[in-house]
Amino acid sequence: MDTFKLDPQARALLERLARSAGPALDSLSAAEARRLYRETRLELAPPPVAMEETRDFFFPGAAGDTKARYYRPPGEKPGEALPAAVYFHGGGWTCGDLDTHDSVCRGIATHGRCAVVAIDYRMGPEHKFPAAVEDAVAAVTWVGANASSLGIDARRLAVAGESAGGNLAAVAAIALRDSGPRLAMQVLVYPVVDQAGDTDSLRRFAQGYSLTLELLRWYQRHYLRDERDRADWRASPLRARDHSRLPPAYIVTAGFDPLLDEGRAYADRLTQAGVSVIYECFEGQIHGFLPMGGAIAAARHAHYRIGQMLRAQFGSFPRVRP
Numbered sequence: 001m002d003t004f005k006l007d008p009q010a011r012a013l014l015e016r017l018a019r020s021a022g023p024a025l026d027s028l029s030a031a032e033a034r035r036l037y038r039e040t041r042l043e044l045a046p047p048p049v050a051m052e053e054t055r056d057f058f059f060p061g062a063a064g065d066t067k068a069r070y071y072r073p074p075g076e077k078p079g080e081a082l083p084a085a086v087y088f089h090g091g092g093w094t095c096g097d098l099d100t101h102d103s104v105c106r107g108i109a110t111h112g113r114c115a116v117v118a119i120d121y122r123m124g125p126e127h128k129f130p131a132a133v134e135d136a137v138a139a140v141t142w143v144g145a146n147a148s149s150l151g152i153d154a155r156r157l158a159v160a161g162e163s164a165g166g167n168l169a170a171v172a173a174i175a176l177r178d179s180g181p182r183l184a185m186q187v188l189v190y191p192v193v194d195q196a197g198d199t200d201s202l203r204r205f206a207q208g209y210s211l212t213l214e215l216l217r218w219y220q221r222h223y224l225r226d227e228r229d230r231a232d233w234r235a236s237p238l239r240a241r242d243h244s245r246l247p248p249a250y251i252v253t254a255g256f257d258p259l260l261d262e263g264r265a266y267a268d269r270l271t272q273a274g275v276s277v278i279y280e281c282f283e284g285q286i287h288g289f290l291p292m293g294g295a296i297a298a299a300r301h302a303h304y305r306i307g308q309m310l311r312a313q314f315g316s317f318p319r320v321r322p
Contacts, residue, residue, distance in 0.1 A: 006256055007284030009296045013044075014210065014286065026218035030094055030125055038094035041046050046293035046300060049106040050074060056098070059142050062134035063127075068122035069098045070150060073109040081147070083156030083314035084115040086140050086172075086186065088165030090288065092219025093123050093132050101162075101291050103302060108160065111307020114314060115152050121168065122192065124222035132223070133234045136168040137175045144181025156314045158185040158247070162290045163259070164219070166191025169264070170237040173246050183247040183311045187306055189290055190252060190259050191266065193238040196219055196230035199261035209256045211287035216258060238266050243273035250278045250309040252302065254285035278309060 004177035025033040051073040058065040085108060089101040095198050105116045121135035137159060140159060147154035161169035166188040173186045206213035206285060249270055253263040260281070267279040282289070285298055293299035 005284055005288075007298060009298070010256070010284060010286045010289065013292070014208070016236065017210075024212075024215065025095070026212070026215045026311040028069060032259075034095045034097075037091060038097065038100055039133050041096070041100040041291050044101040044292040044295045045073065048103065049110050051106060051109060052076065059139070059146070061142070061235070062317045063122065063131065066122075066139065067098065068139065069102075069118045069120075070106070071105050071109040071116040072120070072151065073113060073115075076113065079151075081151055083158070083184070083310070083317075084114070084117060084143065084147075084150070084152040085112065085158045085160045085310060086143050086169075087116050088136060088159075088161035089118065090165050090186065090290070091123075093129075093164045093223035094125070094158040094219050095123075096164075101165075101294055104162070104291050107293070107300065107303025108306050108310070111304045112310035112314075113307070114156075114310055116220050117150070117152075120301070124224075126255055128225045129223050129229050129232075132164075132168055132227070133171050133175070136172045140172050140176060140183070141180045153317075154181055154210045156184050156317045157181050158187060158310060158313070159183055160187035160189075160310075162189035163288065164192055166222075167193060167235075167237065171234050174233070174237055174240050174243075177245055182228030184317065185310060186247050186249045187309065188249060188251045188263070188266070189302070189306070190254050190257050190260070190263055190287055192259060193266040194262045195224070195237045196236055196239070197225040197262055201260040201262075202258045205256055205258045205260070209258070209286045211258055211313070213258060238262060238269060243270050245276065246270060246273070246275045248278075248313060249278040250280070250306065252305070253281045254280075254287055254289060255281055255283035255286065257287040259287060280305065
């Protein structure tokens with residue numbers, strides 16, 4: 001791989017992390033890894049973008065109350081029902097929370113001129129697969145059913161997520177294809193879509209680019225119950241039998257990411273099934289760059305691109321007037 005194509009800011013961040021001599025996440029307990037993940041993501045986040053409203057709340061999820069965070073951007077007409085994206089954070093189904101990806105949700109809300117509902121889904125190892133999937137499906141269903149109380153237009157509802165969250169967004173789109181709210185779009189940012197795969201990018205970028213192969217396997221061990229789960233479409237949506245009749249997709253990959261090939265393969269699979277897909281690779285980027293807008297400017301551009309895609313898709317639906 002031509003490493004000179006690596007984004008200079010991404011390269012500087014990788015070099016800084018290498019010099020820090022901090023412990024690798026996969027050498028820690030889940031609790032310690034969550035703390036370190038949270039610290040680093042908050043350190044790398046950009047200054048928060050102002051919102052008209054943000055609030056945390058609980059809703060009845062698949063196994064009790066689930067925490068969520070609601071974002072409404074400024075500049076929209078009071079009382080107008082906004083389109084919305086239900087967002088699932090990254091972190092390998094083990095790390096991450098509403099705060100670690102707060103900047104992403106603010107960016108999407110701003111540029112998409114839409115509401116965002118971020119979901120604090122259950123994670124491993126305390127809650128193994130398919131707990132996170134159950135929470136994701138329950139969250140989208142609940143938001144669709146309670147759209148009016150959230151100031152949301154249920155006809156313009158999307159799912160979005162990055163990495164593990166992109167996996168959950170893709171799975172929710174399949175699971176809800178014939179029931180629940182009809183989704184207007186799915187936004188999948190360097191998603192995990194084949195946990196039983198063995199791709200060239202997994203080997204090429206196994207070390208040195210933020211997400212290592214060892215860390216990916218560590219995440220999977222915390223999330224999956226056993227090896228058989230790898231082939232379950234709810235863990236590996238690329239392996240679903242049918243990808244037809246799914247919502248239009250915007251799929252983003254990173255050029256120096258072990259997950260590059262499977263993200264591209266998912267875009268191809270959806271296209272083959274007749275789904276409208278826009279695929280974009282941030283060629284110089286590493287896995288996990290989306291919430292790192294304080295250190296990598298391309299992250300903020302990705303927020304803009306996601307918002308732009310959502311606005312274009314939402315614009316094809318008639319607006320609900322107050």
